[in-house]
Amino acid sequence: VTRAAGALVTFEPGARTAWHTHPAGQTLIITAGLGWAQREGGPIEEIRPGDVVWFAPEEKHWHGASASKAMSHIAVQEEMDGKVVTWMEKVSDQQYQEK
Numbered sequence: 510v511t512r513a514a515g516a517l518v519t520f521e522p523g524a525r526t527a528w529h530t531h532p533a534g535q536t537l538i539i540t541a542g543l544g545w546a547q548r549e550g551g552p553i554e555e556i557r558p559g560d561v562v563w564f565a566p567e568e569k570h571w572h573g574a575s576a577s578k579a580m581s582h583i584a585v586q587e588e589m590d591g592k593v594v595t596w597m598e599k600v601s602d603q604q605y606q607e608k
Contacts, residue, residue, distance in 0.1 A: 512588045519581040520544065525573025525605060528597040530566075533587035537562040537572060544580030545608055546572040547600075553608040556580070571600045576608070 517540070537546070537556070544556040549569035556562055556572070564570050574580040586593055
């Protein structure tokens with residue numbers, strides 16, 4: 510059984526999630542500002558209003574605001590077997606500043 514949930518989330522400049530995964534994947538719809546997102550092993554990507562970002566099930570990633578601008582997005586993910594997210598280690602300042 511899966512159920513979808515969504516939330517409008519705002520990150521202040523420099524704020525970001527920890528590394529995490531979603532059992533059924535996650536869609537981000539960027540609504541304002543300038544953000545960054547990174548998949549494990551990949552480059553940091555800029556995300557802007559109108560962008561739609563898909564993270565596959567169990568794909569390790571993080572997302573948040575850029576260093577100088579806030580960012581808002583709608584996050585949509587499905588619950589699978591009672592679970593929506595698995596949180597992992599924090600994104601270090603060094604990792605974040607690789608942009």
